Amino acid sequence: xxxxxxxxxxxxxxxxxxxxxxxxxxxxxxxxxxxxxxxxxxxxxxxxxxxxxxxxxxxxxxxxxxxxxxxxxxxxxxxxxxxxxxxxxxxxxxxxxxxxxxxxxxxxxxxxxxxxxxxxxxxxxxxxxxxxxxx
Amino acid sequence: xxxxxxxxxxxxxxxxxxxxxxxxxxxxxxxxxxxxxxxxxxxxxxxxxxxxxxxxxxxxxxxxxxxxxxxxxxxxxxxxxxxxxxxxxxxxxxxxxxxxxxxxxxxxxxxxxxxxxxxxxxxxxxxxxxxxxxxxxxxxxxxxxxxxxxxxxxxxxxxxxxxxxxxxxxxxxxxxxxxxxxxxxxxxxxxxxxxxxxxxxxxxxxxxxxxxxxxxxxxxxxxxxxxxxxxxxxxxxxxxxxxxxxxxxxxxxxxxxx
Numbered sequence: 001x002x003x004x005x006x007x008x009x010x011x012x013x014x015x016x017x018x019x020x021x022x023x024x025x026x027x028x029x030x031x032x033x034x035x036x037x038x039x040x041x042x043x044x045x046x047x048x049x050x051x052x053x054x055x056x057x058x059x060x061x062x063x064x065x066x067x068x069x070x071x072x073x074x075x076x077x078x079x080x081x082x083x084x085x086x087x088x089x090x091x092x093x094x095x096x097x098x099x100x101x102x103x104x105x106x107x108x109x110x111x112x113x114x115x116x117x118x119x120x121x122x123x124x125x126x127x128x129x130x131x132x133x134x135x
Numbered sequence: 136x137x138x139x140x141x142x143x144x145x146x147x148x149x150x151x152x153x154x155x156x157x158x159x160x161x162x163x164x165x166x167x168x169x170x171x172x173x174x175x176x177x178x179x180x181x182x183x184x185x186x187x188x189x190x191x192x193x194x195x196x197x198x199x200x201x202x203x204x205x206x207x208x209x210x211x212x213x214x215x216x217x218x219x220x221x222x223x224x225x226x227x228x229x230x231x232x233x234x235x236x237x238x239x240x241x242x243x244x245x246x247x248x249x250x251x252x253x254x255x256x257x258x259x260x261x262x263x264x265x266x267x268x269x270x271x272x273x274x275x276x277x278x279x280x281x282x283x284x285x286x287x288x289x290x291x292x293x294x295x296x297x298x299x300x301x302x303x304x305x306x307x308x309x310x311x312x313x314x315x316x317x318x319x320x321x322x323x324x325x326x327x328x329x330x331x332x333x334x335x336x337x338x339x340x341x342x343x344x345x346x347x348x349x350x351x352x353x354x355x356x357x358x359x360x361x362x363x364x365x366x367x368x369x370x371x372x373x374x375x376x377x378x379x380x381x382x383x384x385x386x387x388x389x390x391x392x393x
Contacts, residue, residue: 002139003142006142006143006146007146009143009146009147009150010146010147010149010150011150012150013147013150013151013154014150014151014153014154014157015154016154017150017151017154017155017158018154018155018157018158021154021155021158021159022158073283073285077281077283078273078275078283079276080275080276080277082339122324125324126284126321126322126323126324127321128316128318128321128322132316132318133318
């Protein structure tokens with residue numbers, strides 16, 4: 001009796017390990033396809049900047065621009081995927097320069113809000129801020 | 136130990152092994168990740184680039200620093216004025232410093248006195264990328280050993296790992312030490328390591344690296360090492376070339392004509 005219960009446990013563990021291994025393989029399989037996309041993107045055609053509208057709504061950008069910048073950096077620097085496609089099908093180069101292409105027209109654009117919110121991002125320790133660029 | 140528990144553990148272990156075994160048998164080969172051999176292979180990999188460079192030291196003019204000036208200007212490389220904390224992306228070293236293990240005895244005195252242009256070798260087996268604990272430096276899909284300065288914690292393991300001295304550390308804030316600030320490219324900050332990026336920012340625009348572009352003697356040849364028909368590969372076919380410290384197995388992407 002006891003033996004049968006133990007055998008059942010063994011079978012259960014066998015199934016559990018199989019399922020775990022299966023999911024592991026699935027997740028690994030998802031990996032290299034992004035690398036392949038990166039290679040395809042190597043000869044990225046220059047993207048004309050549509051300066052009439054931002055990549056997302058102002059509301060969303062106010063709360064999520066840092067996540068967007070982090071994602072853009074990861075995609076363009078590490079994966080080589082340089083083109084951002086908005087939900088309505090417009091294309092943008094994933095670069096801080098895309099943002100500054102429009103927003104640098106007001107050199108205080110970043111600073112005013114960061115000042116108001118009392119946040120001190122370290123972007124301008126390295127990147128040349130529009131304040132310096134206009135100097 | 137309780138006999139029952141031992142029996143249970145034995146059976147559970149067998150079950151786990153059986154489960155893994157069944158899983159291994161059922162996965163088709165294509166589900167497994169392929170090893171990417173493009174960095175090592177002599178043969179070209181379709182759709183895969185590996186940027187490389189051939190430096191003709193015979194053409195490189197004595198005393199000329201065009202490429203260095205252009206590169207350091209375009210990338211906002213600081214000049215602290217001292218060799219102790221020098222930051223360099225591309226520089227000239229003596230023949231014996233560049234090729235300390237070149238085996239030829241009684242090398243021609245003219246060659247021994249020659250200055251050799253040195254920069255990051257963008258190794259296929261880059262030791263710096265293995266040393267980096269934060270993956271701030273990594274080998275890109277196109278063979279460039281790139282750096283993400285945002286992630287660099289300044290531990291300088293990569294500097295210890297690089298056998299070519301291609302990496303420099305910013306001991307001070309580099310911004311005031313940049314002579315003419317280029318707004319097209321960022322600077323770095325205090326406490327990060329920096330190095331040549333093979334002009335990734337120019338390549339993406341379809342331009343040649345600044346050093347290649349600025350050389351008045353056309354001593355630098357840039358191209359795809361994985362494409363057997365590229366000008367670079369043809370030049371490698373035609374000339375006797377050497378790499379720096381090839382015995383280390385780093386597989387540099389830079390080649391030299393002596």
